[in-house]
């Protein structure tokens with residue numbers, strides 16, 4: 001993973017395939033690293049205990065409902081760690097539950113999006129996220 | 144009335160203690176007192192004491208009441224309360240389970256729909272050119288079905304959320320809310336010619352989240368069922384009925400047959416075909432629940448082709464605790 005990468009944390013293989021398709025439909029060329037549960041996400045970012053630290057991605061797309069460590073736990077750990085404290089994290093989830101939204105923002109999410117069922121909208125969401133967070137937005141630390 | 148044998152000695156000391164600082168009071172506060180019948184059996188009693196000072200001596204009046212029935216009633220109330228508490232705990236558990244259930248419904252039922260819609264669209268695009276018109280139509284039907292089911296899930300979740308919502312009543316400006324909801328609907332259908340007449344400053348006693356659900360559904364319906372009209376007119380107004388606030392939402396749309404008027408408020412009941420007016424039939428059922436939670440009610444008037452009017456009666460402002 002390098003500073004241009006997108007880290008996609010998503011456990012549903014269909015959603016992974018759809019997201020990769022939507023990103024490439026939108027000519028978003030950043031390399032995408034996919035991990036399928038919260039524990040892998042943390043390992044990818046911090047390395048296993050004792051190992052050297054890994055690179056920090058340009059953007060993290062984080063599902064909430066994940067095996068092992070859920071999205072909120074991952075987010076809280078990211079925000080506690082100096083290297084990842086400022087990485088843009090966009091929550092991408094099926095849930096619109098008010099409590100999920102509140103908890104995500106309280107844990108330090110930069111944005112909260114619902115994965116639309118309509119694929120045209122899904123592609124649109126991927127395009128907006130890519131152009132906003134990877135091109136328009138100025139990150140806290142230069143990549 | 145005799146004193147039970149086991150307290151007789153103590154009673155003498157207590158009696159003397161009382162006589163030293165006599166004042167009117169019930170005897171043995173906090174204790175359950177017993178008396179003894181002539182035959183030796185005991186009964187629960189309540190005793191009140193009042194001293195009376197006369198020239199010759201101090202008399203102490205002592206009223207003794209048989210408390211058998213009262214104790215029995217108290218025991219029964221306690222039993223009922225315990226039963227209610229148990230039921231309450233059970234209901235709370237069921238409620239938590241339902242909450243977990245709707246949560247998982249919202250996540251787990253939507254994911255496969257996204258896959259169905261998404262991969263249909265991807266296939267349709269990559270096969271473009273080699274698909275017949277009929278094939279394309281089938282792809283569109285698959286996608287439409289997935290999207291309808293997604294809407295159905297959303298509507299059911301709203302209905303469930305309304306049902307378990309905590310209600311916080313406050314005086315709210317319905318006019319402002321209706322305007323915001325209608326503006327959003329207009330934005331989504333800019334090609335439509337819709338005239339809105341919303342009376343200003345309608346105040347009702349309601350909960351903000353619940354009122355939002357009601358207005359979104361009512362105005363959504365008004366927009367939907369006027370979509371076949373060249374010029375749609377949607378009116379939100381207010382009148383007084385027996386001193387209560389009644390808000391109405393009126394449209395000049397297709398209307399409905401009054402013979403089915405009470406069916407409308409049952410989940411899944413629709414009076415129009417899905418091909419002409421898509422929908423899930425859950426909206427009015429949700430509003431009905433909203434209104435009963437707000438201590439009000441909803442009813443409708445219409446005739447086919449003549450538009451429809453929905454009435455919402457709210458609890459009186461000032462009726463909140």
Ligand SMILES: Nc1ncnc2c1ncn2[C@@H]1O[C@H](COP(=O)(O)OP(=O)(O)O)[C@@H](O)[C@H]1O
Pocket residue numbers: 360364365368394396397398399407412413414415421422423424425426427428450451
């Ligand atoms: N403004 C209206 N005009 C005519 N018919 C209406 C109107 N609002 C509701 N209805 C009828 O009541 C039915 C139930 O409404 P609702 O519960 O909101 O479901 P939906 O909008 O999903 O069809 C509708 O399908 C329609 O037949």
Ligand SMILES: [Mg+2]
Pocket residue numbers: 360363364422424425426427
């Ligand atoms: Mg409706």
